[in-house]
Amino acid sequence: SQTIHQWPATLVQPVGSPLSLECTVEGTSNPNLYWYRQAAGRGLQLLFYSVGIGQISSEVPQNLSASRPQDRQFILSSKKLLLSDSGFYLCAWSPPAGELFFGEGSRLTVL
Amino acid sequence: AQSVTQLDSQVPVFEEAPVELRCNYSSSVSVYLFWYVQYPNQGLQLLLKYLSGSTLVKGINGFEAEFNKSQTSFHLRKPSVHISDTAEYFCAVSGSLGTYKYIFGTGTRLKVLA
Numbered sequence: 001s002q003t004i005h006q007w008p009a010t011l012v013q014p015v016g017s018p019l020s021l022e023c024t025v026e027g028t029s030n031p032n033l034y035w036y037r038q039a040a041g042r043g044l045q046l047l048f049y050s051v052g053i054g055q056i057s058s059e060v061p062q063n064l065s066a067s068r069p070q071d072r073q074f075i076l077s078s079k080k081l082l083l084s085d086s087g088f089y090l091c092a093w094s095p096p097a098g099e100l101f102f103g104e105g106s107r108l109t110v111l
Numbered sequence: 112a113q114s115v116t117q118l119d120s121q122v123p124v125f126e127e128a129p130v131e132l133r134c135n136y137s138s139s140v141s142v143y144l145f146w147y148v149q150y151p152n153q154g155l156q157l158l159l160k161y162l163s164g165s166t167l168v169k170g171i172n173g174f175e176a177e178f179n180k181s182q183t184s185f186h187l188r189k190p191s192v193h194i195s196d197t198a199e200y201f202c203a204v205s206g207s208l209g210t211y212k213y214i215f216g217t218g219t220r221l222k223v224l225a
Contacts, residue, residue, distance in 0.1 A: 032211050036215075042217060088152075092154075099143075099157050101157075102156075
């Protein structure tokens with residue numbers, strides 16, 4: 001069966017520090033991969049998605065970037081965090097047609 | 112492009128009462144539709160999905176939803192709620208042909224009262 005792992009679960013970082021959130025999927029190949037951010041009362045905002053290695057589509061121009069160095073690995077990064085980057089980040093994967101499967105999320109607090 | 116509207120941000124309901132959470136979508140292409148549930152500080156779990164076929168879709172935990180193409184709606188219903196159904200519920204849409212984006216509504220917080 002397929003599983004998705006996301007870490008770290010909780011992160012507290014100062015403004016201006018770098019960020020790296022990692023997500024891996026097991027039990028499937030060539031998944032579509034996604035990063036969402038959830039802010040209180042604002043639902044889920046799609047940040048990035050990827051349909052293959054090295055293929056990244058950005059939905060919202062901002063302080064973040066994403067990379068897919070391997071087929072089942074998706075990384076969310078920032079060189080310098082802003083206060084507004086605080087939130088709950090969710091990684092997800094999907095097959096070519098069907099539902100999204102979510103990781104457990106990473107809560108980022110920028111102070 | 113697709114969009115999703117969940118008109119109710121919060122829905123309080125008494126235990127064992129029925130509930131309906133509303134979802135309307137907008138799309139210029141055929142769609143797939145989904146309902147997810149989220150418990151505090153957790154990821155989202157799929158409740159049910161409409162990909163094709165019967166417009167009445169049954170999911171986990173006794174939930175069901177009906178796809179209404181003419182009204183562009185996909186409302187979620189449960190005939191009798193439990194305290195454990197207290198959570199946030201999200202409706203989502205994706206294009207059914209060659210698109211990869213899943214667009215979510217802003218969520219409805221269901222609070223079941225004893």
